[in-house]
Amino acid sequence: MEIKQLKYFIEVAKKEHLSDAALELDVAQSAVSRQISQLERELQVTLFKRSGRNIYLIDEGKQLLTHATQMLDQFDTTVRLFREQSQANHYKIRIGYIDSYISQVLTLLIQTFEHVSTSIVEPMHMNEDEIIDALMTDKIDIAFTHLDNEIKNLPGLDIRPLFEAYYHIYVPKSDPLTMATNPPLIQLADQSIYALYPLPHSIKQKLARIVKSPIHTITSPQLATYLLNQQRGYIITASYHSLNKNEGDWTEISLAHTELKQTVCSVVRKDNNKQDIQLMLSTIKQLMNQEKSFH
Template identity: 35%
Template sequence: MELRHLRYFVAVAEELNLTRAAEKLFIAQPPLTRQIKQLEEEVGVELFIRKPRGLLLTTGGEYFLEQARQILDKVDATVQDTRRIALNRKTVFSIGFVPSVFYGQLPLMVRRLRRNRNLEIVLHELKTREQVDALKAGKIDIGFGRIRIEDPDVEQELLFDEPMIAALPAGHPLTLHTPSMKELAEVPLITFPAGSGPNFSDITQGLFHRRGLRINVIQQVNDVQTALSLVASEMGFTLVPEQVRRLQREGIDYMPLADDNITTPVIASRRRGENPNAVMRLANTILDELVENRLTGRYP
């Protein structure tokens, strides 16, 4: 089995049409059909169900697609990093993050890592599920998110639980006192990110649902910046992690919550069972110090 077989398979699996896949790959359809058949024979299972109007992935094909993408991503990441290292003679350290963790300790960690002139730090904005996939593919070395995801190849470490606060339009009646979750449930809610879970939006809505509170989600958006813009436009309110308070926005008041234990986790994800190299050991040392500062109140 060669890499080209995997690339051909992924193209066909994404198009579910041999003619379109062949055009995408700039090859003729008959050779592509033969390559896919050879791949199925080598794997020992049918990867596609042939239908008059196209193809469908079998259960085995769906699994093989996921694995093939990870292999190709790993190869592409390795080639890119090799070229970058050869040109710059630097070690590449890649970090995945969700935007809501980038207003606290993470920039300090990046700043301190960048002091090492032999390091090139690469940042990737990724949802937690995407971070897990990127770790397995070798695209990133560590990820910072807020969602627990079970995966045998990735270990997750809870760094700390961060208080949640309400972002309300400036001058809103609920900014005159510390609002409760019950009071906030009466105000239209803006959540982020949009799309299927698990994500931060699920955490936010779950805080209300577990208290038996009904909410009116007026808008789902892709990121915290857009959510805050809608709050400033007086469309509603949103819940954000405490560190987002550092993002000063005109037309917004950040309010602590009257309810106790309204928090969201900050989680570090790493490849499981991998012996840390010198760069990872340095990153872990810096991270331990920053988390300790946070937990002891030396960093707000």
């Protein structure tokens, strides 16, 4: 039993005439007659009584008409629901982002975009392991993530580098490292290193090749300040994270001169044809060109 058969059946039942039903359906009369015959064979019942040029429902046909009408109503409701949902999604830009400077400017980006667009933005924080898979499976429309060879080798992506993400360390003021100009990473080899917030995989791997002790992760600026004041080790974090300079006797040292850097990029599937997706990309470019203090 097909939806088309039920539609033809209901129209014939209403018109009680094959030709009139065919005219209403805008199909040939033979097509209507064929669908009704197929429906009767499939159900193994007679649905209509023919009388000259007219055609009338019998009891079995009246019973089917009740059920068929309910089925088509439910079908139409389902189709309408999914179309409305699809239309709504067409005007929703879903952004996945990792912990980076982007999280600092995301509010401004959303406000700027929604001020000139009928679409709305749905932001979602993600980790590096899931964000590209979410993009490729259409769970998000735009990914803000670190640019690496895996992303570069994926086909069908529009990749736009945005900025370089750098790192810095905090060390006690009495530490000899404060006397060095652009200290090399090898000077961290014998130190206890704490990461304030999780480091990207590639950054942590680079450090692990140099630092002898395990690199521990903490997520509290207050705890970071305590460890520094107690001279328990160094604190490393992204340059957009900072500690309150009034809370301890320590010094900030930039690592922008080292290999601890990553390119943050926006990634969009080239087959994404959502409403205002290009406007969003243009807004991202405009905003990032204006921002100069993300190191």
